[in-house]
Amino acid sequence: MKHIFILAALLMYFSACNPGQRAGDDAAITLTDVQGNKVLLNKPAEKIVCLFEPMLDAIYMLQVQHKLVGIPAETYSDKEAFVPFSLIDERIRDKRLAIPGSNETANLESILALKPDLVIAKHMSDGTIQSLKDMGIAVYLASSEKYDQVLKELEDVGLLTGAVERAHELVAYTKQQFDTMQLAAAAVPEKDKKKAYFTWANGRIYATTGRNSMMNDCLEFAGVWNACTAPVDQPNINAETLISWNPDMIVMWNDPADLFYNKQELSGIKAVKNKAIYNLMPMFFYNPHTLKSTIAATRIKGWATGQTEEAALQEVKKMIVTYYGPVIGNQLITLL
Template identity: 35%
Template sequence: MKFKNLLITSLCAVLIILQSCNNPTASGSKGTSSNKQITATDSRGKIISLPHEAMRIVVLYNALVDDVYMLQAGDKIAGIPQQVYEMEDTYSFLSRLDSRIRNKSIPTPTFGGQSGNAESIVGLKPDLVLTFSTDEDNISQLENLGIPVFTFSSLNDEKILEELKNVGKLLGKQKRAEEITGYVSSEVKKMRASRETSPKKIYYAWSKGRIMSTSGKGSLIDMAITLSGAQNACPVPVEAPNISAETMYKWNPDLIILWNSKLSDVYSLKELAALPAVKNKQVFVMSPSFPYDPHTVKFMLFAKQLRHWCMPEYTQEMLDEDVKEAFEVMYGKKGLI
């Protein structure tokens, strides 16, 4: 009986060993699923790990939707912000890349504004959600539900490039990400090495008519202004200071740049009527805004548009040619703009 029990035990052990050798998930075996794990670090410094490249993603901010289409991963999108359909220039351009955008058939799991509906997001069964690091409530809710969230910060040029490369890994588009970031890095290097500089000071006003809200030293906009070769009129090292008309006169910018605002938002302000930039009609609207979104790698084009406004020698024709070339590289297609 003892011999029989020993024989049975030995046979079981052999079967377990054989099964382990043939099991693709066994530790140490080649081609294991653990070897297929894809990892990338997001803006929080958190390592996001997926068992395979993301196949269904929900994107909660417009700029990040743009990033996904640049990576040629639009087919993976399962949900987008409602604003993609509402912003005319964004909708018009992305409609040319995806018939689902054109037909407005991609779900929009948002309440309106940038507020995401966690229940609706979960219902779309994403294996990855893309959002900004400031979207703390959604991040916490979704991660508590076991949904991986990759966050962006877009703090500066280095972060934008790094974050695009990292999300490219998770989407199985690492080569595309390298192509885009390599090109943008090269263009930025040329701009910084250029002797084209201007003593002009630029005041940047926030969107939706918030003329007395600007971007200070160390901000993303400050980086783009500096890259253009001009100077940020705001000397305050604060991300988003609110100022008075008296402060505007004290800073005395040469140009005022508007984003998603109207010229009348400035020209109708009686308290700014005597400001030299206003009197000299040196107020410009970054419109259409889509080609110059500074929260994406197009911060480089934002800076080039500023350079054109500050330096007449960098002509409209030169800017148009640069934008055309950049779009061909960024989206991997010709004739988009």
């Protein structure tokens, strides 16, 4: 009962502080997100609660992080996220930015207390979305599942935050990178393309990526075949299936290669025999649900073509500085 009274009081307070602020259909900024949710703002957002890490990443790339008032809870609890974000934002380092939940677990009271004009999430109940809109708070839902979505969402958030020019620069750069990689991949004879098996983190070596996924796009842009032909996002397979695929190389997501080398039943696989097992780590730099999918693809291409480690890291560093700008970018590359 106490929580109901608190929420009611917050709703009344927020309404009193924002009379007539709810944007109508004639709003200056109007768009529809990839999940079909209509987003209206009278002007670019000044206070943002972001509950979805790929979009938090986009906000730093857009260089509008000063508008953040709330971030995903896992930013503090997940070391893979906390270390890089704390390096580039002292508010995260000191845990001063509010963490009003994460997507479905978002706390409405906590969000309202921050008085944002924009909330960005991946999932949120219809009731919560409507309550926020009733208070004049725009809600943007992102997915970041495929290449085209990642680009659209970056441009959308650029529009919603007043960083349109920066968003256009980032999208143009990303398209140029992928176009260049596509041309290079198309020039490789089919018979010479390597077959790659991708596996997700936390020891899940039989959890891979299907053809309907952003990581599949990364593999294709890198000029290699995805060993998995399943038309889904993240299928689970077994040892027999992996052996039958017999990939030339294995790309791991932040796990040790010994997870493969220590399994006797997998010793006959070409990638295992030839020690062609590679690792995308630290994960922050290769997140396929952000513009950094270009970096993941570049790294995979380097492994497939025998590029030296030094040359590969130089490419990665250059792309990080381009995506985040010299100030943040040069801080981040100290982690490589």
